[in-house]
Amino acid sequence: MDTNDVIRLLGEISLVDDRVVKTDTAEQRAQVHMWAAALRDVPLDFAGEAVGRHYAGSAWPVMPKDITARWRDTVRERMSRQVGTFEPAHHPDVDPDDQYGNAYVAALRAGRSAVMTGADAPRELRELVGRVGRTVERAEATEGYLAAKAALFPKADKPAGPAGPPELAVECPACEAGPNRPCQSVQRGRVLSGTHGSRRDAYAAQHGVVA
Numbered sequence: 001m002d003t004n005d006v007i008r009l010l011g012e013i014s015l016v017d018d019r020v021v022k023t024d025t026a027e028q029r030a031q032v033h034m035w036a037a038a039l040r041d042v043p044l045d046f047a048g049e050a051v052g053r054h055y056a057g058s059a060w061p062v063m064p065k066d067i068t069a070r071w072r073d074t075v076r077e078r079m080s081r082q083v084g085t086f087e088p089a090h091h092p093d094v095d096p097d098d099q100y101g102n103a104y105v106a107a108l109r110a111g112r113s114a115v116m117t118g119a120d121a122p123r124e125l126r127e128l129v130g131r132v133g134r135t136v137e138r139a140e141a142t143e144g145y146l147a148a149k150a151a152l153f154p155k156a157d158k159p160a161g162p163a164g165p166p167e168l169a170v171e172c173p174a175c176e177a178g179p180n181r182p183c184q185s186v187q188r189g190r191v192l193s194g195t196h197g198s199r200r201d202a203y204a205a206q207h208g209v210v211a
């Protein structure tokens with residue numbers, strides 16, 4: 001977050017706790033400066049949520065360290081789930097033979113930082129393992145594949161309720177959407193039009209479908 005984000009955050013904090021924000025103008029400027037330096041890597045959304053969690057469990061005025069500690073835990077947890085595989089071939093700008101080229105490094109960095117900030121869900125091992133041996137990828141689904149899939153998931157077997165793909169019947173391991181609830185993006189909770197790969201795998205596993 002930048003200086004403007006910090007000013008917004010402090011403004012919100014001052015609504016719930018008048019002990020935090022300095023009243024003297026010079027002190028306030030120094031405070032904004034210090035918070036902006038401490039919270040440089042933390043997205044504003046996350047900081048706002050961390051402040052809420054802090055006040056849910058503490059009577060003390062919130063400090064930058066209360067936010068950065070939660071941020072570090074979250075990043076560590078996300079990165080521990082990210083298996084770190086990377087397919088440069090999936091990135092049109094990247095020459096897979098130029099592994100140490102700028103585009104490769106930039107794409108790698110972008111992918112990691114998307115996981116750190118929560119923009120992308122971690123690419124988890126089970127999500128990758130679920131794909132191993134799957135001969136037909138979604139992108140190249142053929143009519144035969146679609147027909148075979150329709151036979152595996154006949155319409156009568158679909159759960160009652162909102163129309164949608166059959167995997168909606170199971171809880172999503174990626175975003176923890178409950179049965180018959182749509183998948184959501186992990187950070188902002190935005191409803192996704194599709195479903196997470198691991199949810200399709202979970203459905204296939206529960207229904208004994210050989211992927």
Ligand SMILES: [Zn+2]
Nearest residue numbers: 172175183196
């Ligand atoms: Zn999901």
